[in-house]
Amino acid sequence: MVTITISGADKSGALARISAFFVRKGYPLKGQQLMESASGAKLVKISLDITQVDKARLAAEIKSLSPDFRIVSVEGAQSGSAPSIKEIAAQFPDVAPLVQAYGESLGADTRDEELAEAGKKIGAFQYEKEWSFGSPLKMPVALRRTLVPALEALGEVDATDTELTLPDSPFCGTGKIPCCEFLTGFMQGFLDAGPLTQNTRVQKTACRAKGDSRCAFKFSYDL
Numbered sequence: 303m304v305t306i307t308i309s310g311a312d313k314s315g316a317l318a319r320i321s322a323f324f325v326r327k328g329y330p331l332k333g334q335q336l337m338e339s340a341s342g343a344k345l346v347k348i349s350l351d352i353t354q355v356d357k358a359r360l361a362a363e364i365k366s367l368s369p370d371f372r373i374v375s376v377e378g379a380q381s382g383s384a385p386s387i388k389e390i391a392a393q394f395p396d397v398a399p400l401v402q403a404y405g406e407s408l409g410a411d412t413r414d415e416e417l418a419e420a421g422k423k424i425g426a427f428q429y430e431k432e433w434s435f436g437s438p439l440k441m442p443v444a445l446r447r448t449l450v451p452a453l454e455a456l457g458e459v460d461a462t463d464t465e466l467t468l469p470d471s472p473f474c475g476t477g478k479i480p481c482c483e484f485l486t487g488f489m490q491g492f493l494d495a496g497p498l499t500q501n502t503r504v505q506k507t508a509c510r511a512k513g514d515s516r517c518a519f520k521f522s523y524d525l
């Protein structure tokens with residue numbers, strides 16, 4: 303849990319504006335409170351169910367909401383920086399908490415893109431490391447014999463020749479910032495690294511973070 307204190311909240315509606323900002327940016331808001339400092343200035347305290355936060359980026363985002371708002375303190379954030387892509391890759395398949403911390407350290411506007419980019423790199427790395435031996439496979443055989451087993455290390459996977467679903471993706475926990483785009487990127491990077499699967503496009507079609515019952519991905523390819 304991270305608690306952020308913001309000053310400059312003297313105008314009425316500041317608490318609602320700041321709370322709405324965090325919700326809009328996809329942060330899991332756990333509490334909000336209007337307080338008074340010793341000098342009588344109004345402060346807003348926001349609690350978020352995250353462990354990492356990019357303070358500089360958040361400070362800029364808050365300021366863009368109103369030049370009066372200023373971050374006074376951030377408490378409870380894990381010390382140290384978010385894990386690097388290299389560190390995440392080294393921990394595969396036990397990557398869910400690291401990906402979560404990495405995702406939380408990113409700004410809301412670019413989070414999905416950056417998670418997908420990280421996933422692509424790690425997917426390509428995994429393919430090269432574990433699945434690139436022997437004759438290259440085409441879709442859909444490559445899906446069944448390489449991508450599905452690679453993903454099964456992360457959790458339960460159901461797949462057909464054109465669709466893959468995860469009933470319980472470790473990157474889409476309830477009440478957390480969704481980091482599911484990591485998986486889209488992972489699959490795309492993995493398939494791009496295979497000589498005969500490079501023409502395959504991966505698209506997310508359902509996500510628990512959007513209220514669906516599972517996360518689902520569609521594969522488009524020419525035979």
Ligand SMILES: [Zn+2]
Binds near residue numbers: 471473480508510516
């Ligand atoms: Zn998802």
